[in-house]
Amino acid sequence: MTQGPDLEGRLAQFQAMVDSLPWAIFWKDRDSRYLGGNQAMAKLSGFASPRELVGLADTDLWWRDNAAEYRADDLEVIESGQPKLHVRLPFPGEDGGTVWIDRHRVPLRDASGAVVGVIGWFEDVTAKKLAEDAEAQAQLEATLEMATPLLPVAEGVLVMPLIGKLDAQRAAQMTETLLAGVALHRAHTAILDVTGVRRMDTTAIEALARAAAAVRLLGAAAVVTGVGPVVAQAIVRLGVDLGQVTVLGDLKAGVAHALATAQQRRG
Template sequence: MIDDSQSSAEIERENAALRRRVAELEGAQAKLEALCAVSAAFIAFFDRNGVVLEMFPTLVIPAEMVRHARGRHLTSVVREDYIARCAEVIRESLATQTVLSIEYPVTLRDRQLWIQAACKPFTEDSVLWVGRDVTAQRHLASAQAELRDFQALVDSAPDGVCMASEEGAIFYANQAFRTMTGHGDGTLGMRLSDLYVEEQDPLAGIVQRCFERGSWQGTLGLDQRDGGTLPCQVSMVALAGEAGRPPALATIARDLTPLREAELERLALQEQVIQAQQATLRELSTPLVPLAEGVVAMPLIGALDSARAQQAMEKLLDGIVQHQFHTAILDVTGVKDVDAESADALLRIARAARLLGAKLVLTGIGPDTAQTLVDLDVDLESITTHSTLQSGIAHALAPRPARRAARAQRRASS
């Protein structure tokens, strides 16, 4: 009986100890679950094949997902292109008995998150997997990388870029803008009104309109440190203050000097082309056509103003001297509106040719031209005239006795 009583007492003590142990374990389990419930981590146990043995609900793992997670493979949440990498981490962690880390994307509640996880061997065939959401950090890192790329692009841009506060104080300027102002790093802290000048419209009004409308474009002068003013095509953009930041103003300035220099060069080249074309036209408008030895013809077309008459005289006289012409035929068939200036020009050409020992034959005088010459009382006694170029050429090429007979016949008929 005594032995039975002792056995019962020992069993009772053992049961009591077991109950205390169970209570302790239940308390620890409750604490663990409470700790997990307020944790922002992903906590689970996987076997070596990537099957979920246990998962705890946390701030990022809903209880409903935990209830359906046991026995499921990590393929249910991990993105397909990362499944093999996660499985390899589990196998390597168990093989080397070391803690390994990995970042991978998962889809939870129709959202894609990035998880940074640590994989720690727990038993010979299972691992503890603790991960945390690093989506925001990745987005921040990506945004920072984009910002660095954008800043590198702006810093190396050929146009001058600066940013200023709403009051116009410059707090950023790329290298091109610092070079354009000539102030270098001293550009920072200066005001836009210290650099940009616009006589017709004060800069303050331009800035105000930019903030009202969102943007502004126009031409401004940029004062330089050496006293010069750089003509610039300026674009201004108002930047609304976000996340507690005050409004700002971004400006992009393009130096118009190369463009204006190129325009001046283009205009100069255009003027040269025009002058060359005019010279060619003048050359074509007063051609010398040799007809025979000592005989040349110059047909004139269009208006005969003083400049063209001077050109015709110079070219005809040069030809007479150079080629020893004794007879020059000046055909005015194509000359329109013969007036006093044109008639005087013809007389001057005839007198100049005579001084060089050549005779001038005037052809192509039609009824209107003849009437004009009569009305102007132009003396053509010293000039041989013919109504057509053909008759004038025949006269010039005829033997001299024949020409004298023709002249006598004309005088008799008159």
């Protein structure tokens, strides 16, 4: 009768198997001391062989500053008997950058099913994280673009209705969109309608002044409409000089002003 591989052979086979996997894998006892790991885990730990991990704790490794957190995660899995998956954290990369890791832990059980430790592995999700960040940025830019539309309402007349809060990031995006639109449409008048702006602070009013000045540098006139009593008081109180900007009460008056000015130029 053919005998199966002995224990040493089975362990060697298991070690070869986990060494072939791309993730850094480890297993610990209930005291969070390492019982073993694969070659990727050894490399991550700064060792040449997984055997050098055996008997060590996280306090013995280069991430010792996070040892208490890792021990708490181990205990949570050991005491609950439930896995703890997809814990994302940054690691320093070899090139000085940041590598993003998803850390996973599951209970290590003996033949009877009792929890005797924890098995964990690290998955490099840097590419996924960068893709998620790029998608989030694209969504943000699309949202900002939708929040600051540029509308051609007549030949040479553009209207940008502003709604909500005008912060520094949105102000920069507003100016970029406005200037690109003035150049594209060869506009002679750009109207910034602030009727829907909830609050006008120094940042918002100064952003309007800068946007208007930039429009004038392109040879177009800047008109601000929708300035109610609260906004007018804020402009006076903050002492922001809108320069040569025409300020009118509502958008209808702004469009009429732009068309009349265009007619005068043609006449």
